[in-house]
Amino acid sequence: MATAEKIRNDIAKVKEKISELQKKQRSLEAQLTEEENLEIVRMVKAVHMDNKELTAFLKAYASGMISLPEGMDNTEETEGFEDEA
Numbered sequence: 111m112a113t114a115e116k117i118r119n120d121i122a123k124v125k126e127k128i129s130e131l132q133k134k135q136r137s138l139e140a141q142l143t144e145e146e147n148l149e150i151v152r153m154v155k156a157v158h159m160d161n162k163e164l165t166a167f168l169k170a171y172a173s174g175m176i177s178l179p180e181g182m183d184n185t186e187e188t189e190g191f192e193d194e195a
Contacts, residue, residue: 154164170176
């Protein structure tokens with residue numbers, strides 16, 4: 111096999127592998143988004159707010175009328191919510 115032909119074949123194989131990995135990446139990103147959405151739903155259900163209360167709370171938070179306690183990070187925000195759905 112000629113050297114140029116072997117290089118062309120290797121390039122084709124690499125392009126195919128890249129395509130497969132991009133598909134896998136998109137699938138994993140979709141799974142991650144779904145899991146994050148489920149986590150949000152579990153947290154919302156855990157606080158037992160109706161739609162009006164939740165909307166008012168989120169608007170107040172977004173406008174700066176209320177804020178989270180200092181030092182609260184992502185691990186503290188979600189702690190205990192996973193099993194309450």
